Amino acid sequence: MIRLQELAGAIGRGLLVLVCAAGLLAVGSSGPAGRPAGAPVPLAPPSADRLAAARQVAGQRPTDATAWAELGIAAVDRARSTLDSGLLDEADRALARSLVLRPERNHEALVGSGMLANARHEFDTARGFGQRATAMAPDRAAGYAVLADAELQLGHLPAATAATQRLLDLAPTTAAYTRASYDLETHGRTAEAVLALERALELAVTPGERAFSAHRLGDLNWEQGRPEPAEQYYRQALAAQPDDHFAAFGLARSAAALGRTDEALGRYADLVARMPQPQFLLEYAELLLATGHQGEAAAQLATLGAEVRLATGPLDLQLARYLADHGDPAEAVRLLTEEWQRRQSPLVAEELAWALHRAGRDQEALPHARFAAAPGGAGALGAYRRGVIEHALGLPGAAELLNEALSRNPYFSPRQAAHARELLGAGRTGAAPSP
Template sequence: MTLRRRPPRRRILLSATVTGVLGVGLFLAGGLSLAPWPTAPTGPSAALPVKAGSPSAGADPLAADITRLQAKLTETPRDEVALATLGLDYVQQAKSTADPAYYPKAEAVLKRSLALRVGDNFTAMGGMAALEAGRHHFTEALDWSRKAVAVNPYNSSLYGTLADAYTQLGRYSEAADAVQRMVDLRPGAPSLSRASYVAELSGDITTARTDMRRALNDAAGPADAAFAHYYLGELAFNNGDPATELTEAEAGLTTAPGYTPLLQAKAQAEAALGHADAALAYLTRAAQRVPQPEYVLQLGELYQSLGRNQEATQQYQVFRAEQKLFTSNGVALDSDAALFEADHGDPGRALAIARQGLKTRPFMDTHDALAWALHANGQDREALTESEQALAQGTRNALFHYHRAVIEQALGDQNAAHRDLTKALAINPHFSPLLAPKARTALTTLNGSA
């Protein structure tokens, strides 16, 4: 058994080496978040989240920077750079804590900064790009990124936000060009991690590993190193190697014991290796420390795969509540919410979310989510077209291939279904605790009827 993996995406790393005054907040992509940076707690409170302003929060540089900037703005409220930087920090804090209430705060201070200085305020423009990306408004994120780059075409961080927006809008060649420009300007962990992702999306796993290993070698501090270990583990797991993911997660935790995504990675690896109790313990700790919807949903599906349906239902209720909180703070729902509804909720709602999501985020995982939602509603011919779009870049993704196989089988194409089921399990036999067993059963049935 293993944890369900969504299509590969990136949390672009929190770097200590940001160019100029752009701050940590520009290293964001796709609305996903970095975990906070607490001191690793011990004892009975080890599974509890660390809150900014608590005694344990002193090791959190983001919280410290927010406090510093707030104090500075009390004295100089018209400091447009401080306002912009605070906005960037609020965006990152929303992602770090899974608390979207920081997004309205970010918008307020970023707009104040732009009101004070409009024409060449690339810091606030970059902040608005990061904000809109966090809220999954990627067309707006692209517009702000372009404005910022036009003002400061030599800032590598701005090309990162530009690349992120292009990626989520499905404009992959333009994203690759922006990443190359970022690497040319500043070859380091932030740019190399994005180069790794470009390679991964096109199915070039060897290059993706090489670039991420280079990012690890160029890590400026524990957060960069932890991020690189996390994604080296993700590359391994997504290609059927949970043992290597476990090794990378343990190496990252040695460097950065408080880096929460590594707990999720360790849980995923332990589950795939058959250690269900350990997987539950690590994933529960990750979800308690930072209740990312992704962690909550994975925990629910792990419980369900173990037959613990009441506990699974509790996690699904939390996931639904989190989705409401995000939408109330201006975040657009797309693939994760659509897949959840298709698998565990309302197929009609899944289809509505996925169709709307494709308008704002025509990324490959949104195409896959729409395909699955269409299948759940019996619209398999259209579903196959969307599934083909999801796989058009050559991405190695077991879930995508499984979805396409089920759709093909529904359309009566048993040979194509056999091919995609075989491909899904060859890429990653652990891709889902709920769907991988179904894939194996379906393949066995097809083999028996051949």
């Protein structure tokens, strides 16, 4: 049985042993500072060829409920890296057909439906599917993967850990180790999260598994202020799966950190032309602002404004971040307060704290900022934000937090890292620049 305690020594022996004295927490970040929103990890990311094969099988077996469920799962997995919402619609149709063909005892369709709900950020719904799948088949791994993803996003951290541990016990594969790394990172155990991802990469079978593990290793290196190894992992991910947009995003931000600004701007421009996702647009706009390209930045921010107006369904935390920093902070507070009522996650707490700060409500922001940091400390962006809030309130720990942000990752944001240095410099000279 895989357990969670002797991690480092076990890795040296070629086996990751995860011990559960208190679940995955016995081993051991950063929410929005790194990923976001901690994107749900698919159980077995397939290549485009695997998706095509699933389509072919479903076409050949139109009355086979399992074939349609497997097509739905393949489509959701493929959408993870390509960010193609049309694939989620295809998955929805395939899973619905599977459930029509076999409405009872359809474990595969329950798992696929949970994965689809996670991909659409409908985490309560996903949790329900995960619970049904694990109750139906407590010794099958896939339901625990759905449940771990949903519980983490809902802020139910002990439940997420328990589901991840069960997944590791049942199936110590790439999918389990990538989830273990998320759990460890959430609890501030970054070094062990890296070890878990290295094991995930060793075990990877499909191109999608290799790409996902590699670009997550890039993310963790990036979050530790190590853009050179991060860049190498992102290149490895793209070699395995050329349409991994998050790896392309990582190459852009790594180039910026390494001083190759023109290359970074070109990479961002190419990426948002192909995939205008909020996180990509926002970081591109902020690099443009930091490098004096005001007009081009305004165009990217206008696109984000249009996405806010067109948005439906669950709140995209990146759009809330855009509103807080470049749009209407009061509207960001309203939307994030509603999201907080739905899920008390550290991810939501950090964004709400920042929106409250930007709206001039620092006293209300502070408890949320502290809640966000509680599971395992803040990432660089989280430490910066809390430092700014504490600075605005005149609290003595502000400088320590700002120094922590720059120590963790001096490249975490071109504009906000510069602002952290300004605040620290002003503290030494007695003058405080405005945020």
